[in-house]
Amino acid sequence: MSCKYYKKCSGCQLQNLEYDEQLRYKQKQANTLLSKYGRVEKIVPMKNPLHYRNKVQKMFFYDFKKKKLVSGIYQSTTHRVVPAKHCMIEDEAAQDIANSITKLLVSFKIKAFDERTGRGTVRHVLVRTGFTSGEIMVVLVTATPSFPSKANFVKALLYEQPEITTVVHNVNPDGMNLTLGLRSEVLFGKGYIEDELCGCIFRISPASFYQVNPVQTENLYAAAVDCAELTGCEKLLDAYCGTGTIGIIAAKSAGSVFGVELNPDAVRDAVKNAERNNVKNIRFECGDAGDYITEFSSAGEKFDVVMMDPPRAGATVRFLKSLCKMKPKRIVYISCNPKTLARDLNFLTTHGYRTQKIQPFDMFPYTKHIETVVSLVKK
Numbered sequence: 001m002s003c004k005y006y007k008k009c010s011g012c013q014l015q016n017l018e019y020d021e022q023l024r025y026k027q028k029q030a031n032t033l034l035s036k037y038g039r040v041e042k043i044v045p046m047k048n049p050l051h052y053r054n055k056v057q058k059m060f061f062y063d064f065k066k067k068k069l070v071s072g073i074y075q076s077t078t079h080r081v082v083p084a085k086h087c088m089i090e091d092e093a094a095q096d097i098a099n100s101i102t103k104l105l106v107s108f109k110i111k112a113f114d115e116r117t118g119r120g121t122v123r124h125v126l127v128r129t130g131f132t133s134g135e136i137m138v139v140l141v142t143a144t145p146s147f148p149s150k151a152n153f154v155k156a157l158l159y160e161q162p163e164i165t166t167v168v169h170n171v172n173p174d175g176m177n178l179t180l181g182l183r184s185e186v187l188f189g190k191g192y193i194e195d196e197l198c199g200c201i202f203r204i205s206p207a208s209f210y211q212v213n214p215v216q217t218e219n220l221y222a223a224a225v226d227c228a229e230l231t232g233c234e235k236l237l238d239a240y241c242g243t244g245t246i247g248i249i250a251a252k253s254a255g256s257v258f259g260v261e262l263n264p265d266a267v268r269d270a271v272k273n274a275e276r277n278n279v280k281n282i283r284f285e286c287g288d289a290g291d292y293i294t295e296f297s298s299a300g301e302k303f304d305v306v307m308m309d310p311p312r313a314g315a316t317v318r319f320l321k322s323l324c325k326m327k328p329k330r331i332v333y334i335s336c337n338p339k340t341l342a343r344d345l346n347f348l349t350t351h352g353y354r355t356q357k358i359q360p361f362d363m364f365p366y367t368k369h370i371e372t373v374v375s376l377v378k379k
Contacts, residue, residue, distance in 0.1 A: 003015060003087075003088050005073075005082055005084045005087070008075060008082045009073060009075055009076065009082045009084065010075060010076040011073070011075075011076045011367070012088070012089065012366035012367055013076075013366075013367055013368045014366050014367065014368060015366050019045075019049050019365065022362070022365065022366065023043055023045050023362060026043055026360065026362060026368075026370050027040075027042070027043050027360070029338060029370060030043065030338055030358075030360040030370055030372065033338045033339060033341070033342040034338060034341065034342055034345070034358050034372070034374075036342075037342070037345045037346075037349055037355045037358065037374075038354075038355035038356070038357070038358050039358065040358045040360065041357065041358060041359045041360070043360040043361065043362055043370075044216070044219055044223075044359070044360070044361045044362065045362050046213075046215065046216060046362055046365055049089075049362070049365030049366065050088055050089065050365075051088070051089065051090060051091055051092050052089060052091075052212075052213045052215060052216070052365065053087075053089050053090045053091060053212045053213065054091055054094075054128060054129045054130070054131055054195075054210075054212055054213070054214055055094075055126070055127075055128050055129075055210075055212045056087075056090045056091060056094035056095055056098060056126070056127045056128075057073070057124055057125070057126050057127075058071040058072065058073065058098040058101075058102070058124060058125050058127075059071065059072050059073065059074065059081045059123070059124045060102065060105065060112035060113075060122050060123065060124060060125070061081050061112050061114075062111070062112050062114065062120075063083065068106065069102065069105055069106050069111070069112050070083045070102065071083070071084075071085070071098060071099070071101075071102040071125075072084050073087065085099055088366070089364075089365065089366055089367075091127075091129050093129060093136065093163065094127035094128075094129050094136070095127075096161070097127050097136065097138060097161050097164065098125055098127055100157065100160045100161055101125050101138070101140070101157065104153060104156055104157060104160070105122060107156075108148065108149055108152075108153055108156075109148075110122055110147075110148055110149075110153075113142070113143040120143065121142050121143065121144055121146070121147065121148070122140065122141070122142050122143075122147075123141045123142060123143055123172055124141050125138065125139065125140055125141065126138070126139040126141065126180070126206065127139075128193060128204055128206075128210075129193075130193050130194060130195035130196075130204070131195055131214035131215070132195055132196040132197075132214070133193065133194055133195050133196060134163070135165040135166075135193035135194060135195070136161075136163055136164045136165055136166075136193065137164075137165065137166045137167075137168065137189075137192065137193045137204070137206070138157070138164055138166070138167045138168070139167075139168045139169075139170050139180070139184075139206045140167070140168070140169050140170070140187075141170045141171075141172050141180060141181070142169065142170070142171055142172070143171075143172065143173055144171070144173065145171050145173075145183070147169055150169060150187060151187075154167050154187045154188050158188065164188075164189075165189050165190075165193060166186065166188060166189025166190055166191055166192065166193060167186075167187045167188040167189060168184050168185070168186055168187065168191055168206050169184065169185045169186075169187050170183070170184045170206060171183040171184070180206055180207050184206060191205070191206075192204060192205045192206075192208075194276075195210075195214065197214060197217060197218060197221070197245060197249070198218055198221050198222060198225075198249045199249075200245075200248055200249055200273075200277045200279075201273075201276050201277055202243065202244075202245055202248075202273050202276075203243070203269050203272050203273055203276065204243075204269075205265065205269055207265050208243050208265065208266060208269050209242045209243060209263070209266055210243065210245070211245075211363075212364075213363050213364065216361055216362070216363045216371070217363075219361060220334070220361050220363065220371060220373060221245070221246055221249055223359055223361075223373045224246060224250075224307065224332050224334055224373050225246075225249060225250050225253065227330075227332045227356070227357060227359075227373060227374075227375035228250060228253075228254075228305050228307065228330060228332050228375075229330065230250065230253035230254045230305065231253075232253060232254070232255060233254075233255040234254050234255050234304040234305050235254075235255055235256050235258075235302070235303050235304050235305075236250060236251075236254045236255075236256070236257045236258070236303060236304065236305045236306070236307065237257075237258050237259075237260070237293070237296075237303040237305070237306045237307070237328070238250070238257055238258065238259040238260070238307050239260055239289040239292075239293065239306060239307065239308040239309070239310075239319075240260070240261065240262075240289050240308060240309045240310050240311070241259030241260060241261045241266075241270060241284065241309075242261055242263075242266050242270070242309070243266050243269040243270050243273060244259055244261075244269070244270030244271075244273045244274060244282070244284060245273070246307060246309065246334070247259040247270075247282055247284075247307070248270075248273055248274055248277055248279050248282060250307065251274075251279045251281050251282045252279075254281070254305070255281065256281045256282070257281060257282040257283075258282075258283060258284075258285070258303075259282065259283070259284040259285070260284070260285055260287060260288075260289045260292045260293075261284065261285075261286060261287075261289075262286070262287065262288055262289070263286075264286050267284050267285070267286040270284045271284055289308075289310075289319060290315075290316050290318050290319040290322070293306075293319055293322040293323055293326065294318060294319075294322040296322070296326060297322040297323075297325040297326040298322075301326075302326065302327070302328070303326060303328045304328060304329050304330070305328055305329065305330045305331075305332065306323060306326075306328045306330075306331050306332070307331075307332045307334070308323075308331065308332070308333050308334065309334040309335075310335075310340075311336075312336055312337040312340065313337075313340060314335070314337065314340030314341065314343060314344050315344050317347070320344060320347045320348065320351075321351075323348075324347075324348065324351040324352055324353070327352070327378060328378070329377065329378050330375065330376065330377050330378070331348065331353060331375075331376040331377075332373065332374070332375055332376075333345075333348075333372075333373070333374040333376065334371070334372075334373055335371065335372045335373075335374065336363075336369065336370075336371055337369075338360075338370050338372060341372055341374065345374065345376075348376055349376075352378060352379050353376040353377065353378060353379060354376065354377060354379050355374055355375065355376050356375040356376065356377050357373075357374065357375040358372065358373075358374050359372065359373045359374075360372045361373070
């Protein structure tokens, strides 16, 4: 794969390697960090490692050299914008929509927001696509509540890109360009899209967390549920549950599921997702997973299986101590960072657990990231 933005963008850290070489590199990384705790299985690759991202974000800014508004992406780990019309790992339809929006902003004479001067309107656009449903959501993010000629703008956008199913205007007045503000207005459609994953239907709102690679997510979640070895009667805790995806999928094979998530928007989506799929043996609470599991262990409440999908920083020591005190028969750890996974496995394997399976996945081809599912059982 050859990308002309590679040197400036640096988002795809492994683009200098052929795909087979990338897999060997990641396998070596996983072996080095995790083989101390058990046999590391062969990494699960993608059949087609291109254009897998179903979430596309483009920044808008004024290029003084070319004297025009352009769209681009942030250079990795910086706040500098690299002008880019196409990305080799992003959904092609979403990129076309972002490019159409750039042209329309120019024709409507809508200015990009300039952080230095505090002037201008539009910050960035977020485009999310449903892999199986084909639904497409466009979120136009502005620094101010006003969006000039928004009705005509949406009409022109739908004429250019009739496949769009919903358009949302989000107001983010406080900076942090790639985040969303608290205020949103639906300009067209229902304000969210839906997609199918592992036989379940999930709602994706503008701010929802949803895995950006749906093809590998199906493989990842199937492996996680398989590792749980559910028989239909287990009491399962889904820690860091997000919008409830893995818990709802696992609920088909469990007795009951309890999901905990800190983000209130995600919890609201999780409840709606459970209703949408007619899953009645699951409930969700909004709160810190560490607080809940500490309360559960102190109260003597037991879970047969705990599924945990923490952020890149991994789990806290407090969470892990309470988890070991609770003594579930099985733990399924889904990790997006093998370094913090190795740290947490060291704790768990010295506090009564042994690893049964370590399965890495290439969730993000051409980047250095590795996703891993680990099954642990009580000694």
